[in-house]
Amino acid sequence: MSSDSPTVDVHAHVLLPALQQLVAEQDPAGFGAQQELEVRRNGPESMAASGRMIKERWPQLTDLDRRLADMDAQGVDVQLVSPSPSHFYYFAGEELGLKLAQEANQAVRGYVDRAPDRLHGLGLVPLQHPGLIVEALEHAVLECGLLGVEIGSFAATPDDPARSTVELSDPRLEPFWARAEELGALVFLHPFGCSLDERLDRFYLANTVSQPAENAVALSHLIFSGVLDRHPGLKVLAAHGGGYLPTTLGRSDHAWKVRPEARGCAEPPSSYLKKLYFDSLVHSPAELRALMAAAGPAQVLLGSDYPFDMGSDLPVDEVQAAGLSSDDEARVLAGNARALGISAAAALTARPTT
Known part of the structure; x- marks a missing residue:
């Protein structure tokens, strides 16, 4: 492994x-409803297929030695580890949340500390409670020394989604965006669940369609509401290549031109792709090349979704299969992460205390 x-x-x-x-144990009713x-x-x-998949991949999800061996086999030196999105638990009340x-x-801090030269970590926040x-x-950042936090595309409790929905454009989240920018914290956007609910309850559409759709909706809330204008230093990383958004922004740009209610951002929506970051997990060489062209080579980073079956067991190989220039490939695999402060050397630095 090259330390630099x-x-x-x-x-x-x-x-x-x-x-x-x-x-x-503490909220059995809420957990049952979820x-x-x-x-x-x-x-x-x-649900049955996912249950079998989790059982089969339990060692990868929980055993550090297995994770490190898999990383070696993949050619991955460092992982940025985040909790499974199933742990968002956005139904929880304030104290429990x-x-x-x-x-x-x-x-996550304890897990990362067991292999600090190979792992970084992201924490969680109760998105359903903007005041907390x-x-x-x-x-997460100051006390636990994590690089940032992972959030879903929206927060809504099962019992009353309309009343409790928190979108990423919600004005109550302004202090969060401001503090994340100030701390230089990475905000990893990873959808879990979709408000389309039963319309996607077959053919695994609840994952294959909902995840990219939720990414597109959440990122659009960030862009059109002007969050990225007000917080130009914010570091938002979108899973799954940003879903349907990055390569289909022509309609958004047109709406920005002709509809006054779509003018909450200062520039055409497509211009904000270069203020966002995306992982490379799009499962298609052509789509990865299109993402690189739309967002720019400095905005895309290697991502595997390890160890889930909708991820990639050979993420480095998939990037290499896209036929990028040697410089762009190096950026995706290492350089862009290094620019965001994600490196082997950084993993060994002391945690902040203030």
Whole structure:
């Protein structure tokens, strides 16, 4: 491994069984409602297949030695590890929601500390409670020394989604965006669940369609609301190549020109792609080349979604298969991560204390 140019995977997950046990014990009704919602959203066939997949990949999700061996086999030097999105638990009340985020932050820190030259970590925040989100962010970054936090595309409790929905354009999130910018914290956008619910409950559409659709909706909220204008130093990384958004922004640009209600951002929406970051997980060489062309070679980073079956077991090979220039390939595999402060050397630095 080259200490000055390690290959970095920015999209990898860890499962935290203790977190699930905590929420199931302290809010069994909310946890049960979330489980029921997942069954409705995914349908019985996909739920059964996902259950088998998790059982098969349990060692990769929980065992550090297996993770490091897989990284070696993939040619990945450093992983940025985030909790499985199933741990968002956005149905939790204020006290439990903050507690879950802090427990997740500490658990990820402990996991990363077992291999500090190979791992970085991201924590969680209770997106459903905007008034607590800055506290959780500071806990993740300042107290636990994580590089940032992972968030979903929206937050809505199962019992009353309309009343409690928090979109990324919500004005109540302004302090969060401001503090994340100030701290230089990375905000990793990873959808979990989709408001289309039962319309996607077969053929695994709850993942294959909902994830890229949710990315497009969430990023559009960020762009059109002017969040990226007000916080130009904000570092937002979108999973799954940003979903449907990056290569289909012509219609958004047209709306920005002709519709006054779409003029909440200062520039055409497509111009904001170069203010966002995207992982490379698009499962297609042609789509990766299109993402690079749309966002620019400085905005795309290697991502695998390790170890889930909708990820890539050979993420480096998939980037190399796209036929990028040698300079652009090097940026995706290492250089862009290094520019964001994700490197082997940084993993060994002392955690901040203030």
